[in-house]
Amino acid sequence: GEQVEQLPSILRVQEGSSASINCSYEDSASNYFPWYKQEPGENPKLIIDIRSNMERKQIQELIVLLDKKAKRFSLHITDTQPGDSAMYFCAARENYGNEKITFGAGTKLTIKP
Amino acid sequence: DPKIIQKPKYLVAVTGSEKILICEQYLGHNAMYWYRQSAKKPLEFMFSYSYQKLMDNQTASSRFQPQSSKKNHLDLQITALKPDDSATYFCASSQEGDQDTQYFGPGTRLLVL
Numbered sequence: 001g002e003q004v005e006q007l008p009s010i011l012r013v014q015e016g017s018s019a020s021i022n023c024s025y026e027d028s029a030s031n032y033f034p035w036y037k038q039e040p041g042e043n044p045k046l047i048i049d050i051r052s053n054m055e056r057k058q059i060q061e062l063i064v065l066l067d068k069k070a071k072r073f074s075l076h077i078t079d080t081q082p083g084d085s086a087m088y089f090c091a092a093r094e095n096y097g098n099e100k101i102t103f104g105a106g107t108k109l110t111i112k113p
Numbered sequence: 114d115p116k117i118i119q120k121p122k123y124l125v126a127v128t129g130s131e132k133i134l135i136c137e138q139y140l141g142h143n144a145m146y147w148y149r150q151s152a153k154k155p156l157e158f159m160f161s162y163s164y165q166k167l168m169d170n171q172t173a174s175s176r177f178q179p180q181s182s183k184k185n186h187l188d189l190q191i192t193a194l195k196p197d198d199s200a201t202y203f204c205a206s207s208q209e210g211d212q213d214t215q216y217f218g219p220g221t222r223l224l225v226l
Contacts, residue, residue: 049193103155104155
């Protein structure tokens with residue numbers, strides 16, 4: 001099955017700077033890559049996703065990049081704010097008519113004031 | 114997401130007992146899932162259902178049995194509970210035809226003593 005590696009596991013950045021989280025996957029058949037944000041005691045919430053027919057997608061301060069050849073994708077948060085502090089999970093879905101999503105181990109992002 | 118209801122929010126059980134975790138979604142989705150999250154492991158896919166039929170089962174133990182009495186219900190029965198079953202169990206759902214985007218319920222936090 002698919003394996004997703006996510007780094008770093010802990011990330012601290014200064015408020016106003018950018019934060020980057022990197023993920024890699026193994027199965028070249030994976031075609032959908034969502035990112036979820038989870039705050040303490042809450043459920044994971046989808047914040048942005050990218051499909052395999054795209055290389056870049058941006059929603060406000062969130063940018064995701066996908067390199068299919070390298071089997072890597074990344075999340076970049078520009079102009080970080082205290083509200084961006086949370087756990088972030090990348091994920092990949094295989095294209096076998098299978099709805100299973102495999103998650104990375106998560107990145108704990110802390111924005112320092 | 115308030116349109117995905119999970120009951121109970123917190124659950125304490127004794128080793129060896131049996132519990133049922135309830136999930137109902139009012140998003141009109143046809144596909145539903147169960148995930149587990151613990152301190153030891155990241156978000157872990159357990160089951161997927163589509164139109165009340167089991168699509169994928171990634172749980173090794175038969176102690177975990179999903180039950181779908183209605184299209185918008187997917188309960189999770191856990192028998193012979195063990196302390197290692199302690200985790201937060203998230204139900205999720207997605208729309209047929211847009212199966213990529215999965216929305217998570219608030220979770221049931223299970224503690225097995």
